[in-house]
Amino acid sequence: MSVFKVNKTFQEINEKIRNGKAVVVTAEEMIDVVKENGHLEAAQKVDVVTTGTFGIMCSSGAFLNTxxxxxxxxxxxxxxxxxxxxxxxxxxxxxxxxxxxxxxxxxxxxxxxxxxxxxxxxxxxxxxxxxxxxxxxxxxxxxxxxxxxxxxxxxxxxPDAVLLNPRNGYQNYNCGINLSKKTIYTYMGILRPECMNANFSTSGQLSPLLNDPFYRTIGVGTRIFLGGGIGYVIGPGTQHNPGVKRSENGVVMGGAGTISVRGNLKGMSPRFLRGASLTGYGCSLNVGIGIPIPILNEDMARFTSVSDDEILVPVVDYGLNYPSGEASQPLCHVSYAQLRSGEIEVDGKKVTTAPLSSYAAAREIASILKEWITSGKFLLGEPQEVLPSVPFEGFQN
Incomplete structure (x- = not known):
């Protein structure tokens, strides 16, 4: 027997979406909903939380039939x-x-x-x-x-054009700095010597996998916003690693989960699929992804109310440690709230921060997905197999 006081199913939520009765909020909005009502009442009120991220995702590409x-x-x-x-x-x-x-x-x-x-x-x-x-x-x-x-x-x-990305949507990621004495050019952007700047990615509290940290609702068949159109999760992405260290409330403190996705390129938009050039490193693709998280119970309400000050990011030296393979031990951890403030402290030194991903675009994606669902245009895809995960021992108060 379930211990949850609220129990919903994908089928029940989809029926509410069809009837125009589903309550949908973005992950940003859910923070205040839970703060004002508590996770139990929030689970009763809200049916779906929408997420979003837009940033460089190198492990991407397209199958074309010419x-x-x-x-x-x-x-x-x-x-x-x-x-x-x-x-x-x-x-x-x-x-x-x-x-x-x-x-x-x-x-x-x-x-x-x-x-x-x-x-x-x-x-x-x-x-x-x-x-x-x-x-x-x-x-x-x-x-x-x-x-x-x-x-x-x-x-x-x-005739056929399919976006098929082996690894997208990292659950969390590094903050990159450079402790060497020369400027370096990396996939984390230009990092100036002696820890003069810090670059970070991922959309924090809007990030899809951070709002379902144990992947209870995400897996093979999950319907998503992909590149401005509709796509699907087709399984865990390469380098999917749910065993990364987590905080006491289950939030990962490193890269952890990834997803592999596919979608029809012909239904997408250049607004959410943009080529990228990284000076001294090479080329890549900015990809927009949004995943709807169904609020099946109280746990999902709490998971989706995660805020930037609760999400810790490892600070990694890309000058020496990362290229040598010794980056497993970060210099320290900082929160997304600190990163977004424009300044962090590393070993007593104040360091200017800058994002490589667009939080404004992530917010737009979450809002578009919210509109699609509330208008009945987008139903949830129940996963046929969820992503590999680790046990959750419950929230620590």
Missing amino acids: GHTKPRIRTSKIYLNGVEAYAGIAAVDCYIGATQTREDDPLNKVFPGRFRYGGGHVIEDLVAGREIIVKASSYGTDCYPNKGFTKKMTLNDI
Whole structure:
């Protein structure tokens, strides 16, 4: 028998959504709801909490089927706007990775390592309706005699386009600093020497997996906001690690959970899928993700009321410790509230902070998802298998 005083099901909440009776709030709003009413009454009142995040997610890319030519071709090499995609799949299928760079980038010839254009930009160009140049070659076979083609294409010309990201939506992440004596160029941005600045990512109290820290409602089949359209969680992302140290209320104190996601690229928007260039590092893709969290019971009400001052972030040295593989022991932990204040203290030194993700975009995503659900356009997808997790021993008061 359940010990919860409130017990709801996905089916019950979806029925309320269909009837326009579901109460939906964003994760920001839920903080005040629980503060004013307590977690039990909040669980009775609220049906769904929406979350959002928008930031650089390197482990992203898209499967594209460029369509058959006359005569037919079995592509062995393919370039999209000069960026190589992986063609070792079948006939005219390929996978364009977000971090693949264009080797003939003019800036890279002047400043090696400073790419401006890559796979993430190709994906943005396609979603934005821009024309790209597709150049393919083949060794030729009896059934696929064509040995090459070059043509201009838009997303409408591509029969199938699927955003398929192996690792997105890190539950929490590092705050990066640099203790070395030289400026370094990393996926955490430019880090100046001797701890002169600190960069961080993730949307804190709006972050999807931080609002369901034990993944009770998220897994294979969860319907989500993805890149401005509708997508799905298809399983845990690579490097999913629920065993990361947690605070006494279950909040992870490091990267922990990740998700793998997919969605139809043709339903997405360049507002929430944007190519990124990181000076001295390479290229990537900014991805917008929003996950609705059903309030099935009191625990879910408490989980979704987590606030920035409760979420601790490890401060990691990217000058020496991270590249050497010795980053498992952070220098210290700080809260998202401290990071968003613009300044933290590391070893007695005040350090200026800056976000790599957009909190404003995360808030917009949570609000759009809230509108979709309240209007009945978006039903919850009940996971067929939740993400791997660890036991939860209950809240500590």
